[in-house]
Amino acid sequence: MSGIELSPAWTLIFGAALVPFLHGKARAIWVLALPLAGMVQLWLLPAGEFGQLQFLGERLLLVRADRWSLLFSCVFLIAALISSIYSLHVRDAVQQAAGLSYAGAAIGAVLAGDLLTLFVFWELTALTSVFLIWARRTERAYRAGLRYIVVQLTSGMLLLFGALQQLAATGSLRFEHIGLEGPGGLFIFLGFGIKCAFPLLHNWLQDAYPEATESGTVFLSAFTTKLAVYALARGFAGTEELIWIGAAMTAFPIFYAVIENDLRRVLAYSLNNQLGFMVVGIGIGTELALNGTAAHAFSHILYKALLFMSMGAVLYRVGTVRGTDLGGLYKSMPWTTGFCIVGAASISAFPLFSGFVSKSMILSAAAGEGLLVTWLVLLFASAGVFHHSGIKIPYFAFFAHDSGKRCEEAPANMLAAMALTAALCIGIGVYPAPLYAILPYPVDYVPYTGSHVLAQLQLLVFSALAFSVLMRTGIYPPEMRLVNLDTDWLYRRFAPALAVGIEALGRTALSRAQRLLGGAPSNLLSVLRRVHDADGILARTWSTGDMALWVALMLAAYLLLYYL
Amino acid sequence: MKRRDERRYWLDHKENVDKVYWGVWVLCALLFLVEPFLHKHGDFAFEEWFGFHGFYGFFACVGLVLAAKLLRVLLKRPEDYYERH
Numbered sequence: 001m002s003g004i005e006l007s008p009a010w011t012l013i014f015g016a017a018l019v020p021f022l023h024g025k026a027r028a029i030w031v032l033a034l035p036l037a038g039m040v041q042l043w044l045l046p047a048g049e050f051g052q053l054q055f056l057g058e059r060l061l062l063v064r065a066d067r068w069s070l071l072f073s074c075v076f077l078i079a080a081l082i083s084s085i086y087s088l089h090v091r092d093a094v095q096q097a098a099g100l101s102y103a104g105a106a107i108g109a110v111l112a113g114d115l116l117t118l119f120v121f122w123e124l125t126a127l128t129s130v131f132l133i134w135a136r137r138t139e140r141a142y143r144a145g146l147r148y149i150v151v152q153l154t155s156g157m158l159l160l161f162g163a164l165q166q167l168a169a170t171g172s173l174r175f176e177h178i179g180l181e182g183p184g185g186l187f188i189f190l191g192f193g194i195k196c197a198f199p200l201l202h203n204w205l206q207d208a209y210p211e212a213t214e215s216g217t218v219f220l221s222a223f224t225t226k227l228a229v230y231a232l233a234r235g236f237a238g239t240e241e242l243i244w245i246g247a248a249m250t251a252f253p254i255f256y257a258v259i260e261n262d263l264r265r266v267l268a269y270s271l272n273n274q275l276g277f278m279v280v281g282i283g284i285g286t287e288l289a290l291n292g293t294a295a296h297a298f299s300h301i302l303y304k305a306l307l308f309m310s311m312g313a314v315l316y317r318v319g320t321v322r323g324t325d326l327g328g329l330y331k332s333m334p335w336t337t338g339f340c341i342v343g344a345a346s347i348s349a350f351p352l353f354s355g356f357v358s359k360s361m362i363l364s365a366a367a368g369e370g371l372l373v374t375w376l377v378l379l380f381a382s383a384g385v386f387h388h389s390g391i392k393i394p395y396f397a398f399f400a401h402d403s404g405k406r407c408e409e410a411p412a413n414m415l416a417a418m419a420l421t422a423a424l425c426i427g428i429g430v431y432p433a434p435l436y437a438i439l440p441y442p443v444d445y446v447p448y449t450g451s452h453v454l455a456q457l458q459l460l461v462f463s464a465l466a467f468s469v470l471m472r473t474g475i476y477p478p479e480m481r482l483v484n485l486d487t488d489w490l491y492r493r494f495a496p497a498l499a500v501g502i503e504a505l506g507r508t509a510l511s512r513a514q515r516l517l518g519g520a521p522s523n524l525l526s527v528l529r530r531v532h533d534a535d536g537i538l539a540r541t542w543s544t545g546d547m548a549l550w551v552a553l554m555l556a557a558y559l560l561l562y563y564l
Numbered sequence: 565m566k567r568r569d570e571r572r573y574w575l576d577h578k579e580n581v582d583k584v585y586w587g588v589w590v591l592c593a594l595l596f597l598v599e600p601f602l603h604k605h606g607d608f609a610f611e612e613w614f615g616f617h618g619f620y621g622f623f624a625c626v627g628l629v630l631a632a633k634l635l636r637v638l639l640k641r642p643e644d645y646y647e648r649h
Contacts, residue, residue: 140647253569258632259639315574319599331573367607375608379617383624399575451604458595458618460590468588477633483646484639 006045007063008038009110010127012104012169013329019100020093028088031096033520035081042073049113067440072110072230074104079222079305083449086309086417087215089209098131099219099533106223110230114173115163122159125224126152132216134206140243141211148398149210155194158236162187178235194452196279197230197272199248203470203487205272210264214312217264221271221308229278238285246283247374248275250381256486257388261479263397264311270347270389273381274300284369287441294439299346299354299428306421307393309337313410314397324480327404335428339418346425348390348460349382353429356456357447383463396479418550419467592618
C-alpha cells in the first residue's frame with residue numbers, strides 16, 4: 001500500500017468510463033456513488049506524499065496531500081456530487097461521463113506534487129470538459145468548444161514549456177513556489193493566468209461557458225478556474241503583480257455584466273470578477289490573505305454552482321436565458337427563484353451567507369497592508385457584484401415585467417441539488433468555524449462584528465437603492481438582443497479578416513510578378529504542385545517495399561561514396 | 565402560456581411594487597439611524613465617516629451603470645454578429 005490508491009482522482013476518472021455502459025437506475029446510483037466513494041477516500045487519505053515514481057529518469061510525485069490540496073479536493077468532490085445530482089435527469093451519457101472524469105482530472109491536478117503530473121491532469125481537464133460544451137450539439141456550441149479547447153491546450157503548452165525550463169535549470173520538477181523570476185516562471189505564470197482568466201486572457205470563459213448544456217455549465221463553473229487559483233496560490237503567492245491583475249479582474253467584468261443579455265454570460269462575467277478577489281489575496285500573500293483566497297474559492301464554488309443551476313433550470317424549462325425574453329417566472333418556478341436568491345445573497349456577501357465570511361478576509365488583508373487603491377477597487381467590485389449578480393439575475397429572470405411565460409417547476413433532482421447547495425451556502429455563512437478549521441493557516445479572524453455587519457449592509461442596501469432608483473427613473477439600460485465586443489473579437493473577427501487580407505495581397509503580388517516575369521512564377525508553382533500536392537510524388541503514400549528499396553539504394557550510394 | 569383566469573399575485577398590484585420601492589428607502593434610513601449607536605471601526609480612518617459605506621455603495625452603482633451604458637454604445641453589435649460571413 002503506497003497511498004496513491006487513496007487518490008479520489010482515479011475513482012472518478014475510471015468510474016466515469018463505465019457510465020455509458022449503465023442505464024436507468026443503475027447509472028443514477030453509479031454517478032452518485034462515485035463522488036461519495038471519492039469523499040470516503042479523501043477522508044481516509046492521510047497528509048503526506050504518496051506515489052513517487054521514476055518516469056524517463058525524472059522523479060514524479062502523484063499524490064501530495066497537505067492542507068491546500070486537501071481543501072480543494074474536498075470542495076471539488078462536493079461540487080462533483082452536486083453536479084451529479086443536478087444532471088440525473090440527463091439521458092445523454094456523454095455529459096455525466098465527461099463531467100465526472102473532468103472532476104477527477106481536476107482533483108488529480110490539485111493533488112499533483114510535480115509539474116509534469118500537474119501538466120497531464122491540466123490537459124485532461126481541458127480534454128474532458130470540452131465535451132460538456134459539445135454536448136449541446138449545436139453549430140454554435142461546436143465552434144465555441146473548438147475555441148475553448150485551443151485556448152486551454154495553449155495554457156497547458158505554456159505550463160509544459162516552463163516546467164521543462166525549470167527542470168533544465170534546477171534538475172527538479174517538484175511543484176513548489178516558483179515566482180516570476182524563477183526559471184520558466186513567466187511561462188508557467190501565463191499558463192496559469194490563461195486558465196484563471198486574467199484580464200485580456202479571459203474571454204474563453206465568457207465565450208464558452210454559456211454555450212454548454214445546462215448541467216455542463218454547472219460542472220464547468222467549479223473546476224477549471226479554481227484549479228488555476230490553487231496553482232497560482234501554490235506557485236506565485238506574494239507576487240505583487242497579482243494584486244493589480246486581480247484588482248483589474250474584479251472591476252472590468254462587471255461593466256460587461258450590466259449590459260449583457262444572456263444571463264448565463266452575466267454569471268460568467270461575475271465568475272471572472274470573483275476570481276479577481278482570490279487573485280488579489282494570492283498577490284498579497286499574507287496568511288490572512290491566502291486563507292481568504294482558499295475560503296473564498298470554497299464558498300464561491302458553491303454559490304456560483306447554485307446560480308448556474310438556477311439559470312440552467314430556467315434554460316431547461318423555458319429554452320432560453322435571455323433577459324429580454326424572461327420575467328415573471330417566480331409564478332411558475334417559486335423554488336428555483338428562492339434558491340437563486342440564496343445564491344445571489346451569497347455572492348453579494350450578505351451577512352449570514354457564505355460570501356460574507358470569506359470575501360471579507362481578503363478585504364481585511366488588503367486594508368491591513370495599507371493597500372488603499374486596491375481596497376477601494378475591491379469595495380467598488382463588491383457593490384457591483386451585488387448589483388449585477390445579486391439583483392440583475394433574479395430580477396430579470398424571475399420578476400421584472402411578466403413575460404407571460406408559464407412553465408413547470410424544475411425537475412426534482414435539480415431542486416434537490418439546489419437545495420443541498422443553498423443549505424451549504426447558508427450553513428457556511430451562519431457557522432463558518434468548520435470551514436475556517438480546514439483553511440491552510442490558523443485562523444484568527446472574526447467576521448461578525450457589529451461594525452462589519454453594519455458597513456456591509458449599508459454598502460449592499462444602498463446599492464439596491466441605486467438599482468431601484470435607476471430602474472424607476474428609466475435610466476437603467478434596458479436588456480437588448482445584442483452581443484458586446486470583447487477580446488474574442490480579436491480571434492473571431494480581426495484575425496480571420498487579417499488572414500483574408502494577406503491572402504489577397506499574396507494573390508496580387510503573384511499576378512504582378514507574373515506580368516513582370518512572364519510565365520516563370522506560375523511554371524514554378526505548377527512544378528511545386530506536381531511534386532508536393534496531395535497526389536504529388538513527395539506526398540503520395542508509398543508502399544513499404546518501395547521505401548525499403550529506396551533506403552537500400554541510398555545506403556548503397558552512401559557505401560559507394562564512403563569507399564570513394 | 566398565461567391563462568386569463570390565473571390568480572393575481574401580490575406583486576401584480578402596482579401599489580405593492582411601490583411598497584417594495586419605498587421599503588428600500590426605509591431600510592436605508594434605518595441603517596443610517598442605527599449608525600450612531602454602533603462604533604464603526606476600520607483600517608482606514610475614512611471608514612469611520614458617517615455613512616461612508618452607504619454613500620460609496622450608492623455612487624459606485626450609479627457610476628457603474630452610467631459607465632456601462634456608455635460602454636454599450638461602443639461595444640454593441642447585432643445578436644448574429646459572429647454568425648454573419
